[in-house]
Amino acid sequence: MQKVLKVQLICEHFDQEGNAVDYKTICKLLWELQKQTREIKNKSIQYCWEYSNFSSDYYKEHHEYPKEKDILSYTLGGYVNDKLKAGNDLYSANCSTTIRTACAEFKNAKSDFLRGDKSIISYKANQPLDLHNKSIRLEYQNGTFYFWLKLLNKSAVKANGFRNTEIRFKALVKDNSTRTILERCAASVYDIAASKLLYDRKKKCWYLNLVYAFEPQLAKALDPEKILGVDLGIHYPICASVFGDLKRFTIDGGEIEAFRRRVEARKISMLKQGKNCGEGRIGHGIRARNKPVYAISDKIARFRDTMNHKYSRALIDYAVKNGCGVIQMEKLTGVTADANRFMKNWTYFDLQTKIEYKAKEAGIQIIFIDPHYTSQRCSKCGYIDRENRPVQSRFSCQKCGFTENADYNASQNISIRNIEKLIEAQLQTKCESQADNS
Numbered sequence: 001m002q003k004v005l006k007v008q009l010i011c012e013h014f015d016q017e018g019n020a021v022d023y024k025t026i027c028k029l030l031w032e033l034q035k036q037t038r039e040i041k042n043k044s045i046q047y048c049w050e051y052s053n054f055s056s057d058y059y060k061e062h063h064e065y066p067k068e069k070d071i072l073s074y075t076l077g078g079y080v081n082d083k084l085k086a087g088n089d090l091y092s093a094n095c096s097t098t099i100r101t102a103c104a105e106f107k108n109a110k111s112d113f114l115r116g117d118k119s120i121i122s123y124k125a126n127q128p129l130d131l132h133n134k135s136i137r138l139e140y141q142n143g144t145f146y147f148w149l150k151l152l153n154k155s156a157v158k159a160n161g162f163r164n165t166e167i168r169f170k171a172l173v174k175d176n177s178t179r180t181i182l183e184r185c186a187a188s189v190y191d192i193a194a195s196k197l198l199y200d201r202k203k204k205c206w207y208l209n210l211v212y213a214f215e216p217q218l219a220k221a222l223d224p225e226k227i228l229g230v231d232l233g234i235h236y237p238i239c240a241s242v243f244g245d246l247k248r249f250t251i252d253g254g255e256i257e258a259f260r261r262r263v264e265a266r267k268i269s270m271l272k273q274g275k276n277c278g279e280g281r282i283g284h285g286i287r288a289r290n291k292p293v294y295a296i297s298d299k300i301a302r303f304r305d306t307m308n309h310k311y312s313r314a315l316i317d318y319a320v321k322n323g324c325g326v327i328q329m330e331k332l333t334g335v336t337a338d339a340n341r342f343m344k345n346w347t348y349f350d351l352q353t354k355i356e357y358k359a360k361e362a363g364i365q366i367i368f369i370d371p372h373y374t375s376q377r378c379s380k381c382g383y384i385d386r387e388n389r390p391v392q393s394r395f396s397c398q399k400c401g402f403t404e405n406a407d408y409n410a411s412q413n414i415s416i417r418n419i420e421k422l423i424e425a426q427l428q429t430k431c432e433s434q435a436d437n438s
């Protein structure tokens with residue numbers, strides 16, 4: 001499993017004499033490398049295109065495609081690499097990565113070019129710099145993380161008067177999660193993979209898009225036969241339980257609704273204020289006048305995102321704590337006509353996506369089920385009836401008298417393996433018995 005962490009870099013490099021190299025010099029150097037990367041990529045595409053033309057001409061004449069090995073004496077990628085590897089300042093492993101990427105992109109889009117559906121790839125300025133995993137070294141020293149990056153080849157190192165091939169950057173650590181990830185990378189708990197160096201023109205600084213790889217944790221302690229049924233319901237946004245277990249995991253979700261109401265109330269009062277607002281906002285049209293109001297919608301969206309992260313994390317922790325190797329839930333599509341749900345449907349969809357992602361990380365399998373009748377079925381005796389739901393939030397079996405919270409009962413049904421087949425069979429017998437009675 002791989003993930004990406006964006007880290008801002010500050011140059012902390014010293015030259016041969018031990019003098020600090022300033023950020024501007026490094027920036028200039030990296031911009032030059034960007035320019036070269038762009039050139040290399042565009043030339044790679046050109047070579048691939050030429051070969052592709054040659055290949056189709058050959059086909060017209062010989063009625064078969066030429067073998068790359070016979071014409072170029074090795075593969076196309078190898079041929080392009082050989083043509084382009086000299087004449088630039090890039091560290092060779094990074095340069096090869098760049099060429100390989102461009103050739104692969106050409107190959108993927110080739111049929112589109114030939115059909116004329118797409119124009120041939122042309123790389124723009126501000127290209128990210130490719131970093132081979134061996135070009136990145138992370139070091140932890142007195143509370144600071146340093147990245148030693150191999151960016152230049154030997155002759156370029158000499159030309160710039162640097163001591164060695166690696167250039168040192170300080171990582172700007174702004175939060176604890178970044179710190180934790182970097183700590184794990186430094187301790188080789190996570191492996192650093194091929195990454196990219198990017199320049200942010202607005203912020204005028206360089207970022208490392210650090211790719212790190214890790215094994216999904218705790219997979220061994222989980223029981224592949226133990227299923228956690230997750231109901232995304234009306235009374236609780238999430239209710240989850242293991243079959244036969246009275247213990248349950250619930251999120252009441254009131255905090256999002258309360259936050260939304262609070263903020264919406266403020267939005268209305270701000271809209272009213274807009275009518276007689278101050279000088280600064282007058283005469284700039286409705287958008288400027290109501291600018292603070294638009295900011296509020298973003299605020300709600302961000303709050304939902306944060307809460308969904310928190311909820312999904314808590315759910316996965318519950319599953320892991322209980323040794324559940326499987327989570328069963330209903331597949332949501334993000335668009336439904338059902339407006340009765342507690343929050344908007346996309347919020348549920350987003351929540352589900354986050355659950356899915358975090359489950360994968362923890363080594364938990366996700367099985368999607370069809371939720372039909374799971375809210376009407378008695379999880380104790382299996383009796384299915386619309387009458388089992390006297391009120392929305394309560395479940396009360398008309399046959400065996402089992403009474404529980406409706407979302408809990410649904411989650412119990414969802415935690416049964418092959419529940420769809422079971423319900424189908426039960427509906428079948430119910431139909432038959434009704435036919436016998438009449």
Ligand SMILES: [Zn+2]
Pocket residue numbers: 378379380381382383397398399400401402
């Ligand atoms: Zn029952």
